[in-house]
Amino acid sequence: MGIILCMRFNFFKQSDIPERYRSNFINLYLDIAWFGVLSGTAVNFLNVYATRLGASGFQIGMLNAVGAVINLFLAIPAGHWISKRHTGKAVFWSSVLFRLGYFLWIPLPWLFNETGQVWALIVIALLMAIPLTPLGVGFNALFAESVPEQYRARVAGTRNITFAIAYVFSSLLAGYLLKNISFPEGYQVIFLIGAIGAAFSSYHLWHIKPVQDEVPAPLSPPIVASTPESDSTPKPSVSALRLDIWKTPFRAILLGLFFFHFAQYIVTPLYPLVFVRQLNLNDGQIGNGTAFYYLSAMLVSTQLGRIAHRVGNKRLTALGAIGMGSYPIMLAFAQSTLHFYALSFFNGFIFALVNGAYANYMLENIPADDRPPYLAWYTIMLNLAILTSSLLGPLTADLIGLTVALILFGILRAIAGLALLKWG
Secondary structure (H helix, E strand, C coil): CHHHHHHHHHHHHCCCCCHHHHHHHHHHHHHHHHHHHHHHHHHHHHHHHHHHCCCCHHHHHHHHHHHHHHHHHHHHHHHHHHHCCCHHHHHHHHHHHHHHHHHHCCCHHHHCCHHHHHHHHHHHHHHHHHHHHHHHHHHHHHHHHHCCHHHHHHHHHHHHHHHHHHHHHHHHHHHHHHHHCCCCHHHHHHHHHHHHHHHHHHHHHHCCCCCCCCCCCCCCCCCCCCCCCCCCCCCHHHHHHCHHHHHCCHHHHHHHHHHHHHHHHCCHHHHHHHHHHHCCCCHHHHHHHHHHHHHHHHHHHCCHHHHHHHHCHHHHHHHHHHHHCHHHHHHHCCCCHHHHHHHHHHHHHHHHHHHHHHHHHHHCCCCCCCHHHHHHHHHHHHHHHHHHHHHHHHHHHHHHCHHHHHHHHHHHHHHHHHHHHHHC
16 A cells, blocks of 8 residues: 555656656556565565575575576677567566566475475576576666656656565565464465565566657667778677677776676675574564665655766766675674664665666666667676676685675775776
8 A cells, every 4th residue: 555655646746747758657666666575575585595494605696696697698699689679578578487487486395305495496596597688688778768868867766765665565574474474384475475576567567668759760780890801791790799889988887887796796695694694683683674774775765866966877876886885894793683773774775876876877878779789788797797796705705704704895895886986
């Protein structure tokens, strides 16, 4: 009910938005709201579930890394595939195939022992990564096509708010259910709730349509310099790779975002180890912490458009990345549930700034008539960062200790933000 009221409030609040955009915006808000239900339940507690099954830090890293391997190989073909199809339909069907995987989590306790479940989750993540690749490439393109540039910060901020509302309520519900339903049945219930949320999210993606005020000129093939000694016709494989993108200023953005995502994800596999084995948090407390996290994100998102207008998306992304470095450092010294709650609230503030700005920063630097190949290269760099960091993070923690690793990775995040600010 709260989600619906929020949707209506934003609808009437945005009466200055032209009528032809409103349906897209409402469906974008509802898509992310249901995705918030998925994230607050199934996704939020997946790593915790794996940890309680006895998964190592390396196996938790593998949950992210295996998908990144697939995405590295499929990003360029996915961008090529998206560019030849209706963006909205391609995104919808990719989301359906991807999100069917969430339903496969539910019966795992009936089929495997604890060790088998961990490896089954890794295999499912591998399979889900195949449709996730065109979904990741296509959604950013669909967002750019369906939301004019002057409204993107505003829509991104409102999406953050609706996501946060859904996430807060669903994570609190998940924590309550896990506290009152025995293991592992409680996890099966929240996996089911998350899968249903994923299905409704895909339903709203179907209703998002590209809206173009101006029809872009047909895309010309990249110009290749020729000499009498060389064939002037580019080979199909070279053209498909679109290596010419690396000769544009977008190269600096790709490298900057790679470093940013590497520093962002290298510490992620360590969080459930800290929560469960160092702070001894139960599932209800973890749910409360994530609720505080997204409550803070929601409050900041109400001002995201205004902040982005004043600061700029690039600076906001860089400053947010620097701020994100403080979370793992402070978490390394946390000793109580109260510390965890306070840090969660603080980090939600930083997350909202980065999450609402970095995609818009990237889209500002991509030609409007040539988005899929640029986004495909971004997807490659993102997944290369996820793959390498998800494996290196747990290995580094095993070598130098969990606390030292958290501090080191926090410093790395701050350096990534400074690099993005200077060279991105």
